[in-house]
Amino acid sequence: MGICLGSPSKSDRSVPGQGFGAKVAPGNSKQSSNLSNPKTHSGPFCDALLGSLNDDVSVSSNLKSFTFNELRNATKNFCPDSLIGEGGFGYVFKGWINEATLTSSKPGTGTVVAVKKLKAQSFQGHREWLTEVKYLGQLRHENLVKLIGYCSESKNRLLVYEFMPKGSLENHLFKKGVQPMAWATRMQIAIDIARGLSFLHSLDANIIYRDLKASNILIDSKFHAKLSDFGLARKGPSGDGTHVSTRVVGTMGYAAPEYVASGHLTSKSDVYSFGVVLLELLSGRRALGDETIGGTEGTLVDWAKQFLGDNRQFSRIMDTRLRGEYSKRGAQVACSLALRCLYNEPRNRPSMDEVLAELEQLQAIQNSPQAKLEHRVKTLSSHKPHSLA
Incomplete structure (x- = not known):
């Protein structure tokens, strides 16, 4: 679920026979084989996981809760021109927000951010999304990428990070x-x-x-x-x-x-x-x-x-x-x-x-x-x- 740019990683691959759930960073276009089958997990179980988000996020006042429309406006409606990465979990888009208010701003103005948008059908992505919110929502360190906020509106799951201009x-x-x-x-x-x-x-x-x-x-x-x-x-x-x-x-x-x-x-x-x-x-x-x-x-x-x-x-x-x-x-x-x-x-x-x-x-x-x-x-x-x- 990293926010990086670039070509498909040749090093991302699964370990035979181990259920080695290798992941591909957003800058990579190919997804490694993952032996976890999202269809084996029921909808209610997945909903229960997502329902725990409120408890996790409430302990951290560091995070901004974005609406889906805000992030849609910040990324020019998630247009291809804003796409900076892709992986098995979904896509990463370049967006712009107002630094003072953290609201969406006109593309090309304000502060650049990276917006990660998960694929709705990815159970693995949902679980990792929750883990990301749990840890980066509370941890702050100069050598950890800063998580600015999230969106959990309806079935939309997005994360907003500081933009790293030099990529991976x-x-x-x-x-x-x-x-x-x-x-x-x-x-x-x-x-x-x-x-x-x-x-x-x-x-x-x-x-x-x-x-x-x-x-x-x-x-x-x-x-x-x-x-x-x-x-x-x-x-x-x-x-x-x-x-x-x-x-x-x-x-x-x-x-x-x-x-x-x-x-x-x-x-x-x-x-x-x-x-x-x-x-x-x-x-x-x-x-x-x-x-x-x-x-x-x-x-x-x-x-x-x-x-x-x-x-x-x-x-x-x-x-x-x-x-x-x-x-x-x-x-x-x-x-x-x-x-x-x-x-x-x-x-x-x-x-x-x-x-x-x-x-x-x-x-x-x-x-x-x-x-x-x-x-x-x-x-x-x-x-x-x-x-x-």
Whole structure:
């Protein structure tokens, strides 16, 4: 249920035999197979779920309750020209609202927002819509996409978010023709993601995000990253509990192996997914289906693990579009961190607090005057024309 722009994600696919309910972000035109059958759920049950909305939303004064007509006016009657994304749940449109009153404004004036409109026949979409309202309606953090309001008029279910002008991380890493991101930008995005996850894991409710992937990470005008799409988020274990047992949903290539195998969900499941995204940032390759790592069946994790722990070979995974313009020491540290996040045994993975602390320390070192001078000298040297003599 992310709000992103772009082409169909090659990484969104279901895990065979697991009922792996993979979802497609609004920027993607193809829907992954989902073994849940909406026809097996009765109308009254679905109505009961939707009826709980009033209780959920009433606890949050942060959200604006929009009428359907307001959002229809804000999006030019949901016209194709306003469409910015599409997924299995429905469509995302660009809209405009008055910043002061949060009422709809004339298209092209006021504040730009993203309006998500669910398909009426999607039971999965309804459930995820409720979850999104529940969490984003109450949570506020600089690295979480802001939910502005909702509409639950008649059978219409819509959500209104802040507009993220740079689209998804997926676009910037994989879309052809897009300017490659610099090393410093990639590391800042990794820090932003880690901050968002660390915040969720530190809450009393210990929220597990459960669907971290490049298409669910949105970029603002200053290239800061925010987590979007909380439709699969779950409250973590409480008391003496070690995990939450749940049906397996998410996206193949990003999901932790123990979760795929058993349905046992912990915060360390998010840590594994972060390791995959960090690998994507380092390599510029997709988590799944990249032709350079074995075609449709090859996974980025399996391919990269053979190089991550070797300081002499780590450069083999680095994105060639960086043209070597990155800190060698910083890349080694990032590769080592990614490897630890990807350990098969969850207890051996670091916490997101530890991940964040290491990334922030790395950034501080790389931003030191000496490191900047060394990087400048290296860059000038690499671009110096060779003598023909």
